[in-house]
Amino acid sequence: MEKQRPQTVDDWIAYVEQRLFGHPLYYGHGTDNAGDEAAWLVTHIASADTGESIDLDMPVSSSQAETITTILTKRIELQTPLAYLLKQAWFAGYPFYVDERVLVPRSPIAELILNSFEPLLTSRPRRILDLCCGSGCIGIAAALQFPESEVCLADNSAAALEVTAVNLDRFNLADRVSTCKSDLFDHISGEFDLILSNPPYVSREEYAELPAEFHREPEVGLVSENYGLELPLKILQQSPQYLSDKGILILETGYTWPLLEDATAKLYKLWLDFEYGGEGVCAISAADLASYSNTG
Numbered sequence: 001m002e003k004q005r006p007q008t009v010d011d012w013i014a015y016v017e018q019r020l021f022g023h024p025l026y027y028g029h030g031t032d033n034a035g036d037e038a039a040w041l042v043t044h045i046a047s048a049d050t051g052e053s054i055d056l057d058m059p060v061s062s063s064q065a066e067t068i069t070t071i072l073t074k075r076i077e078l079q080t081p082l083a084y085l086l087k088q089a090w091f092a093g094y095p096f097y098v099d100e101r102v103l104v105p106r107s108p109i110a111e112l113i114l115n116s117f118e119p120l121l122t123s124r125p126r127r128i129l130d131l132c133c134g135s136g137c138i139g140i141a142a143a144l145q146f147p148e149s150e151v152c153l154a155d156n157s158a159a160a161l162e163v164t165a166v167n168l169d170r171f172n173l174a175d176r177v178s179t180c181k182s183d184l185f186d187h188i189s190g191e192f193d194l195i196l197s198n199p200p201y202v203s204r205e206e207y208a209e210l211p212a213e214f215h216r217e218p219e220v221g222l223v224s225e226n227y228g229l230e231l232p233l234k235i236l237q238q239s240p241q242y243l244s245d246k247g248i249l250i251l252e253t254g255y256t257w258p259l260l261e262d263a264t265a266k267l268y269k270l271w272l273d274f275e276y277g278g279e280g281v282c283a284i285s286a287a288d289l290a291s292y293s294n295t296g
């Protein structure tokens with residue numbers, strides 16, 4: 001007997017999950033399993049016409065079914081992260097525009113933002129820098145969390161900054177969030193109470209071994225020379241002169257963190273724990289960075 005075509009949202013989620021299971025795909029660009037990815041794809045398309053929340057027993061229209069099938073085929077055949085196919089990624093509870101010009105947002109720094117960096121900050125930050133901003137997700141989410149703050153989003157990729165601009169527009173933040181094309185701090189001025197940075201930190205050797213999905217992302221967003229340490233080390237060296245007295249640097253280095261710790265053992269860093277997953281993010285005070293750069 002011929003199998004019945006899926007009808008409802010629920011049927012389609014089960015169908016997409018089953019199709020995804022049959023292929024060697026990597027999950028780590030917004031979800032970590034086939035079931036969540038199936039739910040994301042189907043609910044995104046099924047709610048696209050109304051923008052409203054949907055019920056699992058709602059019928060999926062034939063044009064929605066066609067769109068789901070087209071995207072599913074691309075996800076499987078091209079191993080493109082779903083976020084690029086949907087042109088959307090969720091970060092800190094907000095929907096960001098994304099495409100292949102920027103990394104798919106996934107930094108655990110989202111959790112720190114939603115907790116207002118408590119208890120790390122002693123007062124609300126007035127000036128915030130998102131260094132290596134990509135889509136702008138970190139700096140924009142911070143700007144939304146601290147409505148009185150002024151935020152600068154910096155990246156050295158002109159293509160990435162085009163996407164940042166789309167998101168600034170989306171969240172209507174152009175009056176207090178600026179963008180800057182800058183090789184790290186080269187074109188940054190002034191002091192910041194909070195510097196947030198998720199720079200490239202993957203070594204060239206590791207990059208070559210990563211699943212295909214990572215190779216759909218811009219290489220400049222992932223690879224850092226010197227075993228992944230070149231950019232994180234420069235940020236540690238250059239940050240002190242851009243931090244206010246009570247300022248804090250939040251730096252992400254993912255699984256490269258033990259190497260960074262070895263290379264800078266004399267610098268005190270607080271390695272942070274995350275309730276919702278992620279590792280390799282540290283908080284460093286302006287005072288600790290300043291005394292380290294004086295000794296170095």
Ligand SMILES: C[S@@+](CC[C@H](N)C(=O)[O-])C[C@H]1O[C@@H](n2cnc3c(N)ncnc32)[C@H](O)[C@@H]1O
Pocket residue numbers: 102103104105106107131132133134135136137138154155156157160182183184198199200201220221222231
């Ligand atoms: C890991 S991605 C992070 C993007 C975004 N912050 C996020 O969490 O999704 C790193 C970003 O650093 C940028 N980048 C690479 N080298 C840089 C440099 N020397 N100066 C400034 N930005 C740089 C890349 O263009 C990329 O957008």
